[in-house]
Amino acid sequence: xxxxxxxxxxxxxxxxxxxxxxxxxxxxxxxxxxxxxxxxxxxxxxxxxxxxxxxxxxxxxxxxxxxxxxxxxxxxxxxxxxxxxxxxxxxxxxxxxxxxxxxxxxxxxxxxxxxxxxxxxxxxxxxxxxxxxxxxxxxxxxxxxxxxxxxxxxxxxxxxxxxxxxxxxxxxxxxxxxx
Amino acid sequence: xxxxxxxxxxxxxxxxxxxxxxxxxxxxxxxxxxxxxxxxxxxxxxxxxxxxxxxxxxxxxxxxxxxxxxxxxxxxxxxxxxxxxxxxx
Numbered sequence: 437x438x439x440x441x442x443x444x445x446x447x448x449x450x451x452x453x454x455x456x457x458x459x460x461x462x463x464x465x466x467x468x469x470x471x472x473x474x475x476x477x478x479x480x481x482x483x484x485x486x487x488x489x490x491x492x493x494x495x496x497x498x499x500x501x502x503x504x505x506x507x508x509x510x511x512x513x514x515x516x517x518x519x520x521x522x523x524x525x526x527x528x529x530x531x532x533x534x535x536x537x538x539x540x541x542x543x544x545x546x547x548x549x550x551x552x553x554x555x556x557x558x559x560x561x562x563x564x565x566x567x568x569x570x571x572x573x574x575x576x577x578x579x580x581x582x583x584x585x586x587x588x589x590x591x592x593x594x595x596x597x598x599x600x601x602x603x604x605x606x607x608x609x610x611x612x613x614x615x
Numbered sequence: 616x617x618x619x620x621x622x623x624x625x626x627x628x629x630x631x632x633x634x635x636x637x638x639x640x641x642x643x644x645x646x647x648x649x650x651x652x653x654x655x656x657x658x659x660x661x662x663x664x665x666x667x668x669x670x671x672x673x674x675x676x677x678x679x680x681x682x683x684x685x686x687x688x689x690x691x692x693x694x695x696x697x698x699x700x701x702x703x704x
Contacts, residue, residue, distance in 0.1 A: 469646050477663070479634050480631065484679060491672055503634065521638050531633075
């Protein structure tokens with residue numbers, strides 16, 4: 437009985453160890469050279485997708501997922517300890533909070549000024565607010581998108597840190613296994 | 616020819632700056648972001664931006680301005696603040 441328990445315990449530990457050492461020898465030099473610039477280009481593609489969300493396919497979620505893909509790429513190739521893309525808990529918490537804050541504030545401003553939550557105060561399709569306030573929230577491009585790009589940016593910030601946090605948490609199973 | 620569209624250039628730069636602050640310029644056992652690497656990256660980015668083309672309804676310049684400004688923001692953020700970035704590990 438005791439032997440079985442010890443055997444089970446050692447098996448469990450070896451399983452945890454094998455999960456933790458998913459990249460014990462490190463990635464190949466090709467991956468190590470290419471992952472960093474490709475991650476930077478993925479970030480820029482994600483930002484472009486977010487900022488084009490009001491006129492092209494894409495938007496906050498898709499662009500945020502692309503940026504998170506760059507972060508995940510770095511974690512997979514270099515491992516979390518050695519990745520050049522350093523995402524800390526404070527950074528994640530700050531961006532997540534800022535994204536939610538911007539989204540809610542933009543919605544509340546519409547609610548206070550017009551009675552409709554998330555009313556597009558930057559475009560003002562129904563002429564409900566003064567032009568001076570509309571100009572403040574008007575996104576500076578040729579499409580009269582109003583606050584939609586700002587909402588895309590807020591959602592993009594939330595998604596990029598949310599998806600990154602999942603992978604960063606999964607990659608730290610070794611520490612949980614050691615405890 | 617429309618005037619230059621400020622929105623994607625401005626917000627692309629700011630967004631890139633925020634992300635660039637978390638990227639270390641030189642990390643042990645990985646790619647080193649030296650001057651030559653930055654120049655090579657910028658050349659590749661300009662070719663990509665030209666192939667991507669302008670956004671729909673934006674006819675201000677023949678390249679993807681948000682993409683280029685995001686890369687510039689990332690590089691400036693990385694060079695200015697990147698080395699002080701610390702992860703939780």
